Amino acid sequence: MDATTAGRRVLITGGTGSFGRTMTRRLLDRGVAEVRVLSRDEAKQDAMRRTIGDDRVRYHIGDVRDYDSVLRATRGVDFVFHAAALKQVPSCEFFPLEAVRTNILGSGNVIEAATRNGVGSVVVLSTDKAVHPINAMGMSKAMMEKVAQAHARNDPRSATVVSCVRYGNVLYSRGSVVPLFIEQVRAGAVPTVTDPGMTRFLMSLAESVELVEHAFRHARAGDVFVRKAAACTIGDLLTAVCQLFDVPAKYDVIGVRHGEKQAETLASREELARAEDFGDFYRVPVDARDLNYAPYVTEGDFGVRDTEDFTSANAPRLDVPQIVALLRTLPEVRAELALRDGALTP
Numbered sequence: 001m002d003a004t005t006a007g008r009r010v011l012i013t014g015g016t017g018s019f020g021r022t023m024t025r026r027l028l029d030r031g032v033a034e035v036r037v038l039s040r041d042e043a044k045q046d047a048m049r050r051t052i053g054d055d056r057v058r059y060h061i062g063d064v065r066d067y068d069s070v071l072r073a074t075r076g077v078d079f080v081f082h083a084a085a086l087k088q089v090p091s092c093e094f095f096p097l098e099a100v101r102t103n104i105l106g107s108g109n110v111i112e113a114a115t116r117n118g119v120g121s122v123v124v125l126s127t128d129k130a131v132h133p134i135n136a137m138g139m140s141k142a143m144m145e146k147v148a149q150a151h152a153r154n155d156p157r158s159a160t161v162v163s164c165v166r167y168g169n170v171l172y173s174r175g176s177v178v179p180l181f182i183e184q185v186r187a188g189a190v191p192t193v194t195d196p197g198m199t200r201f202l203m204s205l206a207e208s209v210e211l212v213e214h215a216f217r218h219a220r221a222g223d224v225f226v227r228k229a230a231a232c233t234i235g236d237l238l239t240a241v242c243q244l245f246d247v248p249a250k251y252d253v254i255g256v257r258h259g260e261k262q263a264e265t266l267a268s269r270e271e272l273a274r275a276e277d278f279g280d281f282y283r284v285p286v287d288a289r290d291l292n293y294a295p296y297v298t299e300g301d302f303g304v305r306d307t308e309d310f311t312s313a314n315a316p317r318l319d320v321p322q323i324v325a326l327l328r329t330l331p332e333v334r335a336e337l338a339l340r341d342g343a344l345t346p
Contacts, residue, residue, distance in 0.1 A: 168201025222286025
């Protein structure tokens with residue numbers, strides 16, 4: 001990614017979020033000419049401006065729901081990382097049309113504007129909740145993937161390559177559970193869990209950026225890239241946080257929230273039957289067949305029979321010591337521990 005982005009202009013939608021801030025710093029370190037941050041929150045933009053302090057970062061107030069603002073932001077851009085989304089499962093359950101407007105229609109606006117302005121590559125960020133979705137957030141993200149894949153099918157000669165990445169829980173991203181656990185532990189409260197037996201994929205923010213970079217380097221139109229992430233139970237994750245902060249591993253079970261699954265799925269068996277193995281990643285190519293199904297009536301693909309979904313229930317399982325080691329790699333957790341140790345120092 002270094003050589004291809006050096007001297008280029010990159011747009012990150014939803015760029016004030018956890019992913020956007022991390023990717024911005026990474027791009028600046030690699031010599032980009034300009035990073036454009038498109039978001040609708042001027043306060044977060046101002047905070048990011050003061051924190052990063054680099055005049056190669058340009059901040060655009062706008063909303064992916066508004067095609068004109070996206071069209072302006074993509075003008076003269078070489079690459080787009082589309083991270084803007086509604087991500088909270090319960091809020092999307094109560095306001096599903098808002099998820100449609102941002103995650104589906106907004107993504108369509110980004111792809112259309114990028115195509116119109118001749119952007120070379122668009123990578124859209126998806127989620128494990130898009131596979132076999134049961135909640136509005138996952139359904140809207142699944143449709144976002146379909147919009148990206150439809151671009152590949154309907155405009156195969158387009159100069160704009162649109163691809164997707166799909167990942168699970170990003171540790172310490174905004175709204176994730178680890179900051180909540182740490183906040184509860186530091187306040188002396190008994191942490192709350194929905195169901196300690198739930199399993200979830202775990203990925204650091206750095207690993208999520210690496211997945212996007214992998215897609216950027218290797219994508220063909222319509223590809224979906226999946227990282228082979230490890231998983232853990234929510235109960236073990238909380239136990240690991242408690243061990244880090246030297247408190248008893250106790251919790252209150254509050255029950256499953258709206259739209260939550262017991263386990264998540266990063267790739268379906270149908271996708272894995274045609275996926276390419278990249279070591280740490282899977283590439284799932286788009287099904288590029290057209291609407292003429294006649295050639296496929298008598299010929300089928302039996303590979304799916306020997307494959308199973310890649311879920312957080314059958315993925316490699318991290319135990320508590322492994323989760324502790326993973327948490328210690330996170331700069332935010334190290335900062336929290338340093339703050340604790342500083343507060344305890346006489």
